[in-house]
Every structure is written in structure tokens, then in C-alpha cells.
Amino acid sequence: MMASKITLEHLAIVIVTVFCQNVVLAIWLPCDFNEKCRCNSIPQDAKMGREVLLNVDCSxxxxxxxxxxxxxxxxLSLKKNNIKRINDDTFSQLRNFTELDISYNKMTRLxxxxxxxxxxxxxxxxxxxxxxxNKNAIPNxxxxxxxxxxxxxxxxxxxIGSSLPEVALSKLKLLExxxxxxxxxxxxxxxxxxxxxxxxxxxETLKVGQCLFFEIKNDTFFHLVHLTNIYIDILCVISIRPGAHYSLTKLHKIEIHFFSNYDIFPIRDAIKELSLTPVQAIVFKKTCSHGREDPIYMWTxxxxxxxxxxxxxxxxxxxNPVCLFPVSKLYPAPPSLLTLKMSSNxxxxxxxxxxxxxxxxxxDNNLGNFLRLKSFNKRTERNSKLEYVDISENNIYTLIPSVFQGQAELRYINLSHNHLQEISFDVSQSNNLSLLxxxxxxxxxxxxxxxxxxDNISLTSNLTxxxxxxxxQCTCKTLIFWKWIVGTRVNVFFDRRCLSADGTVIQFISANKRIQELEKECLSYDMFIIIVSIVLxxxxxxxxxAVVYKYRWKLRYMFYLAKSKHRRHETSTDSKHYVYDAFISYCEHDNLFVINDCIQNLEMxxxxxxCLHQRDFLPGEEITTNITNAIHESRKTICIVTKNFFDSYYCMFEFNMARMESIYSRDKRNIIFLIFLEQILPQxxxxxxxxxxxxxxxIEYPNDEQGAIVFxxxxxxxxxxDDRETDVSFTETETYCKLQEKIPYEYLFDEQES
Incomplete structure (x- = not known):
């Protein structure tokens, strides 16, 4: 295995290991000096000879x-109590005291x-x-x-008052x-x-809380020349006036909520002034929290x-998304912008x-339906510089495959807290991807x-x-996936539980053991599938x-007929011009009868x-094709039946092809004459x-001269x-044969049945 797989439990073990090394940091116990408070101790280096310090929580x-x-x-945390005063010298003995939280109490003065x-x-x-x-509440x-x-x-x-407690604040020389x-x-x-x-x-950092109206002018921060970060609370309405940038010469970050008048001009003036400062980070929270019929498009x-x-x-x-982006023209991001956060809009x-x-x-947006069809990057034909993208909590069920197209520099993709069921997107071009x-x-x-x-990405990046x-799911269908998890170079974090085929939750400790169990289950399942497949x-x-066998002669007839020059397959009648009057089907052992009797009496x-196969078949043509062509071009087919006829493959082939010809090309009219040269039992x-x-x-061939003439x-x-008269002629012949004391075929039938 190229890399060890990391599960949630593995991570927990690491955390517990660190936790155990400083176990006193995480366990809060009732304090010895006051049972209402909770304490934990901070271990100090024994060589330094210092006492153990306490974190105290009395909130x-x-x-x-x-x-x-x-x-x-x-x-010490004393927040959310009912404390009204801090008496003098209350903390005078706490020489190691570094943090005091006494917020959310009822103190009216210090x-x-x-x-x-x-x-x-x-x-x-x-x-x-x-x-x-004032001085009474906050003494100088x-x-x-x-x-x-x-x-x-x-x-x-x-x-309440007309000024800040500046005298008291001025004593804090190291305040940051x-x-x-x-x-x-x-x-x-x-x-x-x-x-x-x-x-x-x-x-360097100023956070403004409540105010009725905070107007930032050219001299507002004149005495706070080192100010770099300004945060304006939601409870304060502000206005940034022209010239304000003169008092913000070192501004790095500003966070704003409400403007004095929600109009395009205060926002435009504010942005104009801020653009003249060295500010690098601007935050607008709930600045546009309501919709209007004529909204102000902040992005523009x-x-x-x-x-x-x-x-x-x-x-x-x-x-409010209504006032963020216009529907029509959307301007590109400013060239200097490296990070854009548009959460919860x-x-x-x-x-x-x-x-x-x-x-x-x-x-935390509602981009699921949009990203199903389009990408968030409007220009995908050229490579972007995007390295980090977070589209979590967006009600996403599937993504268009090209959503990350052209983003070769991507290193981090966050798709958590959505409804994805499969990987429909393509990140094959993001060879630097390290976290998904x-x-x-x-x-x-x-x-x-x-x-x-x-796997391909893991060859160039340590992908997690x-x-x-x-x-x-841990089923036979997902067995390959589990084998991939334990064998891939990719670091995969997963829970040690999975769903069986019937939805049962299965807990496991080792992924390898679970795979072995799954292989055994799938083996019997595979055997069942194989057996069923073989039976089917x-x-x-x-x-x-059975179907082919039943219609074998029809299929063969159609096949050979199609191969022949007669590709047409229309019904033939006796009015059609045939090349031959009759095709003679016989065995080689009976060729003397054909040569001496048939040719002499019928042709000469x-x-x-x-049509005789020895004389009229085309050389170089397949025998089966010659036979089919001969039968199709002959008015009748005469079969010279002997015991040798049944043993000959081609004789039986000719008989069956003639039978198919009569059924499918001659309107089921009989075109076959059977001439028996010898007595043959029905069986x-x-x-x-x-x-x-x-x-x-x-008809049977007679052995006397008079019978031969009639024959x-x-x-x-x-x-x-015409074919319709043929039966009558043969009936007369049969009567003649009986007069000549030949054994009639009906007699053979009767004898066999008896």
C-alpha cells in the first residue's frame, strides 16, 4: 500500500495522544476556593521552579x-453574572493574572x-x-x-455623554x-x-459598537495614525465623507454594515475614498439586507x-441577492482582488x-440548480489563477462536468454539506489539487x-x-471502491461504517478485514450469478x-437463393419461362438409369x-448454389428414390430445397416427382x-416392357x-402398377401398421 489510510478514528487517536500529554488542560474541575467555579491548571516547567497556574471559569x-x-x-471569566462593582484591590495579589472577562454583568461604575x-x-x-x-463611571x-x-x-x-473617556484611555500606552x-x-x-x-x-485595531451616526471625515482618525483595522458594528450607521482617506493612511482592513442612507452615492463615495487608502481588505456584512424595486447593485x-x-x-x-448583482452586464473582478467571499447571500x-x-x-448559498448547468467561472477558455474554492452548503445534487475546467492551479475544493451522490465533475486538469x-x-x-x-492527480500532488x-456502501458493486481506498496513494478520510445492500449500518474496525468479509459474501453471490447466467x-x-432446427431448410433455402443470381423472391407460376423442364435428383449409384432411360425417353x-448435375452445373460455383439455382430454374424436380438416395447428403439436400421451393416460391404447389426404383419399407x-x-x-418404375411404356x-x-392435373395422372399410374402386381405403397403402409 503506497500510503496509509486515515480514518476518523485514526485522527481521534492522534488527538487523544496530544490530549493525554497535557490532560490537565482539558479537564475542568470544581475549584478548591469556590465550588461554583471551575478550574484547570497550566503545567509549568519544573526547572523554572514556578508554581502551577490556574484558568478559572466562574461564568x-x-x-x-x-x-x-x-x-x-x-x-478569569466572570461573564454573565450579577456583579455590580469591583471593589478596590480585589485583584491586587494576582501577579500572574493576564486575562479578565467580566462582560454581561450589571456594573454601573468602576x-x-x-x-x-x-x-x-x-x-x-x-x-x-x-x-x-463620564468620570464618575470611568474615573480618569x-x-x-x-x-x-x-x-x-x-x-x-x-x-451616554458627549465624549469618550479619553483621559482614562490615554493611560494604556501599550494598547493594541x-x-x-x-x-x-x-x-x-x-x-x-x-x-x-x-x-x-x-x-492598530478599532471596533466600533453602538452609535447613532458615525461620520468618517478627513480628521476622524487624525490622532490614531497607526490604525490599520476598523470594524463597524451592525448597530452603528456610518457615512464615509470625501477626504476621509487622509485620516486612513495606514488602513489595512475595514468592516462595514449600514450606511447612513442606503443609496448609491454613500456607497460610491465610500468606495472612492477607500480606494485612495492602502486598504487591502473590505468587508460588507448585511449592508444590503433588504430588497428594493430599484435596487443598488453593489457589485457594479x-x-x-x-x-x-x-x-x-x-x-x-x-x-440580499437582489441588490448584489445585475441580471445583464456583470463587470469582471478588479485586477488586484485575490480573495472573494460571497457566503450566506x-x-x-x-x-x-x-x-x-x-x-x-x-x-451557504442556493447555487445547486445553477451549477448543475453552468460554471461559476465565466471565462473558462483560459486558465484561471484560482487555487481555493468553497461551494459547500449550496444544495448541490450534481455538478456540470466542466465546472472546474481550465483551473489548473486548484489546490483546495470544498463541496461538503451538499447532496452529491457521485463524482460528476472533472478535475483531471487540476494536477496540484491537494484537498477535496x-x-x-x-x-x-x-x-x-x-x-x-x-490516482493520476496523486502522482503529482499529495491528494487528500x-x-x-x-x-x-459496502456491497459487491462497491468492492472495487473499497479495494481502491486501501490501495491508492490518495489519503482518504472516511468513517468506519458503511451500508449493506439492505440498508443495514455495518460498523468495522479494519477496512482490510471488512474487504475480506465482503469478498466471501460476493463469492457466493458471484457463483449464483454465474450459475443463473449459464442456465439462461x-x-x-x-x-x-430449436427454432433454427425447425426452420433449417427454409433458412438454408433463403440463404442460397439470396446468394444466387435470382435475388428476386416473387411467387412463380407455370406461365413463367423456366430454363429446364425438370431437374433430376439422383445418387451416383443410379446414374445408369438416368443416362440410359431418363435422357433417352425424356430428352431424345x-x-x-x-438438368443433370454432372452435365449442367456451372464449374467453379458452389455445389449448394448450383443446386438451388437448378431447382429454381426448373419447372419440376424428379427424385430417383433408392436406398442410396437416403444415404446421400446432397440428394437429401436437393429434396429439401425442392420442398422449400414448392412452399415459398410456387404458392405451395407440389413440384416434386418421386420415382421409386426399388421397394423401400416406410420405417x-x-x-x-x-x-x-x-x-x-x-410412381414406381416397372420391370416389364409394357409397364415401362405406360410409365x-x-x-x-x-x-x-399443370400441377393440378398431376395427381390424377399418378392415380392412374398407381392403378396400372397394381394391375402389374407390383406391391403398392398403400399396402406397405397397411402392413407396417398391422
Missing amino acids: NRKLKDIPALPSNVYT NIFSFNGLSNLLILNLNNNPLTY EVFKSLISLKHLCIRNVFP SLEIDIPLSMTPRTVIFGKRLDSLVHL TLALGLNGSSVKYLELTDN KLERFALELTNIQKLILR DLSNNSISAFDQNSMRMF IYLLNNSL VATLICFVG DRNFKL NMPLMLLELVQKDSY WEKIDEALQV
């Missing part, structure tokens, strides 16, 4: 006061010494408390002790990330982020406005010229073409396929053989034209000839009159 315990804490607390002693605190979360932005010196603080969250509070609301009573002319914030030289604005910008990442999520169609996009995320996520679908197995395609939570084939052969004495005669003797007349006269009459 959602209906606490009204902060419990007494040991000095070795490392992190004390000057609430955070005294927390010189090592890195993260402080005060979100969702009824704090107001409250954050003075937090000399190491890097992340402060004071958002979704009760931002700030979450804050905009005071509700601020006017558009008020400078939101004032001069006191010049000291926040490390502040973005595609035109960002053309020539430095934006590499664009995200449009949770928007309820899109029902998406066909875009991707330009230079390397990562496309279309998760097909988990949470309805796949039962791969067909041989898909397995061959993945996720098949977790599928409807994999034998029955069919017998039936066909009575001017009949006979020695072939059945077909016996039936003809019973139904039609025959040849009757033959003469039979060759000259």
Missing part, C-alpha cells in the same frame, strides 16, 4: 460578588483602584455592562495600573486593540478621537470603484470573470473513472479526500437451436430439357419424405400439364 453562576481568588490565577495590582493583565473585557462615558485613573494591557473591550455599554461605542450625544462636528489619544501609538459599484485599488480581499456576506446564480482571484468562497472535501454528502462509492482520475459522514444462456441457446424421344424412409408420400402421389407416357403427361 453564568449568578454571582453577585467576585469570589476570593488565589494568587496563582492566570485567567473605582479608581478596581484594577490595582494587575500590571501583567493583557486582556480586559467590560462589554455589555451599563457603564456610562482607573486604568493607570494596567501598564501591560493590549486589548480593551468596553463596547455595548450605555454610552480597542472595542468602544460612539457617545450618543456627539454632534457631527465633534472630534470623536481627540488629541489625548496621541499616546496610543500601538493601537465595487468592481468599478476598486479598479486600480490595492484591495486584495473583498467580503460580501449576509446580503442566498445566491441562486453566480457566473463571474474571476480575473486574478485565487480564493473564492461561496459557502466531500464530507456530509450522499456518496455511496466512486466509479472507476473517478478513481482513475484521483474527506469522505466523512457519507452514505458509503443454455436455455436461450436451446431455444434458438420427347424433347424435354433436363427406412426419412420422416419428411414419408409425409410427402402420404400426402402426394408417387414414360405418364411422366410425359405430368411434365406437360
Whole structure:
């Protein structure tokens, strides 16, 4: 086996191995100092001589006061309680304290010494408390002790006031990330982020929570010159005014929800200003969450406005599809754009010229019906630069085979959480593909073409396929698929369970053992199929053989007639001109009778034209063809019957061909004369000839001179009159033969029956 197969259980073993090495990290136990809280310990290096630190979780315990804490607390969560105050010096002994989460409580004010002693605190979360932005609630010196603080969250509070608590914030010299609301009573002319914030030289990330109206102007972030990331919450309506780019000289990423007026002009102005900044990532969440009769097509604005910008990442999520894309003209992606995320927009169609996009995320849309017929890449005739595509959760049942056509650089494809039952798409051109996520679908197995395609890709790339939570079947039909899983170079993640033919879930530990069991089951099944197939084939052969045997002479007659020059197959009558009056069918042992008697009496004495095989057959032609042609070109066929006649293959062939001629070419009129040169018992005669003797007349050759005269006269009459008169002539001949004391054929019949 080229590579070991990885299952979900294998992955679990790896996780458990890592877990066991640091088991204290994952087990939360009641704390010794307070049973309402949960603790786990962080092991420290014994050589360093440091004590074991604790992570403490006291969240959602209906606490009204902060419990007494040991000095070795490392992190503390007090969120979702009923705490109203932080007393002075509550945390003064916690020298190793690095993270405090006291969000979702009922604190209305902070004390000057609430955070005294927390010189090592890195993260402080005060979100969702009824704090107001004034000196009584947030004293100027409250954050003075937090000399190491890097992340402060004071958002979704009760931002009544005319300004931010700038004095308190200015003490946080190392602050890197700030979450804050905009005071509700601020006017558009008020400078939101004032001069006191010049000291926040490390502040790079700003998350704005609640606001009535946030207008970004040319001086809004004048005192936050190092700001690179701005996140505007859904509760804040903004407007980006002309000249705003002057205060965003280092902007890298911005996330926006609502604009002041949902109109084309605020969005267009915003994009125009952002395109003049060094921004590389723009996120619009729920910006276009409602439909309008005259919708604003955001993509048109973005595609035109960002053309020539430095934006590499664009995200449009949770928007209304009506206002995203126009139905008619669709502009290509801006050349600078490398990542486009369009998740959760309820899109029902998406066909875009991707330009230079390397990562496309279309998760959680309704593209199933569209991708069944078309590709998401509008220009497939040239190779794209797409490396990552995510179309999971799109209600996809099948994909058009060319959906990934022309995407040779693809490395990651996510098709999880859909309804795929088979691999209908072609990724044979994506030789760099390293991960194909097909988990949470309805796949039962791969067909041989898909397995061959993945094997070819694995020759140039370390391909991994996720098949977790599928409807994999372990039946005789899918045995090849399971053998492929354990033998391929492709790394396949799959569950150790499968469905039997009757839908029963089968759990297994080893795929190899399950394959061996399946082979035994399929062996008996295969034997049953083979036996049934043999019986069916034998029955069919017998039936066909019986039909062919029954109609063998008809088939042979039609075949040889078709081979002859007489390809027409119309009914012949005696009015037709025949080449011969009679064809003589005889055995070589009886050729003296033919030469001495038949030729003399019929040709020389009575001017009949006979067809004899020794004289009239065409040389170089097949014997069977000559026979068929001779019978077809003769008015009658005379069979010289002796015991040797029955032993001759060609004599019997001539008799049967004449019989077929009379049935299928002469309107079932009898054209055969039987001349018996010797007495033959019925049991020695072939059945077909016996039936003809019973139904039609025959004639026996006499041994006396007078009888011979009558014999040849009757033959003469039979060759000259219509077939309907033949029976009468032979009846008279039979009467004559009886007078000559010859043993009549009827007598032989009677004797045999008795």
C-alpha cells in the first residue's frame, strides 16, 4: 500500500495522544476556593521552579460578588453574572493574572483602584455592562495600573455623554486593540478621537459598537495614525465623507454594515475614498439586507470603484441577492482582488470573470440548480489563477462536468454539506489539487473513472479526500471502491461504517478485514450469478437451436437463393419461362438409369430439357448454389428414390430445397416427382419424405416392357400439364402398377401398421 489510510478514528487517536500529554488542560474541575467555579491548571516547567497556574471559569453562576481568588490565577471569566462593582484591590495579589472577562454583568461604575495590582493583565473585557462615558463611571485613573494591557473591550455599554473617556484611555500606552461605542450625544462636528489619544501609538485595531451616526471625515482618525483595522458594528450607521482617506493612511482592513442612507452615492463615495487608502481588505456584512424595486447593485459599484485599488480581499456576506448583482452586464473582478467571499447571500446564480482571484468562497448559498448547468467561472477558455474554492452548503445534487475546467492551479475544493451522490465533475486538469472535501454528502462509492482520475492527480500532488459522514456502501458493486481506498496513494478520510445492500449500518474496525468479509459474501453471490447466467444462456441457446432446427431448410433455402443470381423472391407460376423442364435428383449409384432411360425417353424421344448435375452445373460455383439455382430454374424436380438416395447428403439436400421451393416460391404447389426404383419399407424412409408420400402421389418404375411404356407416357403427361392435373395422372399410374402386381405403397403402409 503506497500510503496509509486515515480514518476518523485514526485522527481521534492522534488527538487523544496530544490530549493525554497535557490532560490537565482539558479537564475542568470544581475549584478548591469556590465550588461554583471551575478550574484547570497550566503545567509549568519544573526547572523554572514556578508554581502551577490556574484558568478559572466562574461564568453564568449568578454571582453577585467576585469570589476570593488565589494568587496563582492566570485567567478569569466572570461573564454573565450579577456583579455590580469591583471593589478596590480585589485583584491586587494576582501577579500572574493576564486575562479578565467580566462582560454581561450589571456594573454601573468602576473605582479608581478596581484594577490595582494587575500590571501583567493583557486582556480586559467590560462589554455589555451599563457603564456610562463620564468620570464618575470611568474615573480618569482607573486604568493607570494596567501598564501591560493590549486589548480593551468596553463596547455595548450605555454610552451616554458627549465624549469618550479619553483621559482614562490615554493611560494604556501599550494598547493594541480597542472595542468602544460612539457617545450618543456627539454632534457631527465633534472630534470623536481627540488629541489625548496621541499616546496610543500601538493601537492598530478599532471596533466600533453602538452609535447613532458615525461620520468618517478627513480628521476622524487624525490622532490614531497607526490604525490599520476598523470594524463597524451592525448597530452603528456610518457615512464615509470625501477626504476621509487622509485620516486612513495606514488602513489595512475595514468592516462595514449600514450606511447612513442606503443609496448609491454613500456607497460610491465610500468606495472612492477607500480606494485612495492602502486598504487591502473590505468587508460588507448585511449592508444590503433588504430588497428594493430599484435596487443598488453593489457589485457594479465595487468592481468599478476598486479598479486600480490595492484591495486584495473583498467580503460580501449576509446580503440580499437582489441588490448584489445585475441580471445583464456583470463587470469582471478588479485586477488586484485575490480573495472573494460571497457566503450566506442566498445566491441562486453566480457566473463571474474571476480575473486574478485565487480564493473564492461561496459557502451557504442556493447555487445547486445553477451549477448543475453552468460554471461559476465565466471565462473558462483560459486558465484561471484560482487555487481555493468553497461551494459547500449550496444544495448541490450534481455538478456540470466542466465546472472546474481550465483551473489548473486548484489546490483546495470544498463541496461538503451538499447532496452529491457521485463524482460528476472533472478535475483531471487540476494536477496540484491537494484537498477535496466531500464530507456530509450522499456518496455511496466512486466509479472507476473517478478513481482513475484521483490516482493520476496523486502522482503529482499529495491528494487528500474527506469522505466523512457519507452514505458509503459496502456491497459487491462497491468492492472495487473499497479495494481502491486501501490501495491508492490518495489519503482518504472516511468513517468506519458503511451500508449493506439492505440498508443495514455495518460498523468495522479494519477496512482490510471488512474487504475480506465482503469478498466471501460476493463469492457466493458471484457463483449464483454465474450459475443463473449459464442456465439462461443454455436455455436461450436451446431455444434458438430449436427454432433454427425447425426452420433449417427454409433458412438454408433463403440463404442460397439470396446468394444466387435470382435475388428476386416473387411467387412463380407455370406461365413463367423456366430454363429446364425438370431437374433430376439422383445418387451416383443410379446414374445408369438416368443416362440410359431418363435422357433417352425424356430428352431424345420427347424433347424435354433436363438438368443433370454432372452435365449442367456451372464449374467453379458452389455445389449448394448450383443446386438451388437448378431447382429454381426448373419447372419440376424428379427424385430417383433408392436406398442410396437416403444415404446421400446432397440428394437429401436437393429434396429439401425442392420442398422449400414448392412452399415459398410456387404458392405451395407440389413440384416434386418421386420415382421409386426399388421397394423401400416406410420405417427406412426419412420422416419428411414419408409425409410427402402420404400426402402426394408417387410412381414406381416397372420391370416389364409394357409397364415401362405406360410409365414414360405418364411422366410425359405430368411434365406437360399443370400441377393440378398431376395427381390424377399418378392415380392412374398407381392403378396400372397394381394391375402389374407390383406391391403398392398403400399396402406397405397397411402392413407396417398391422
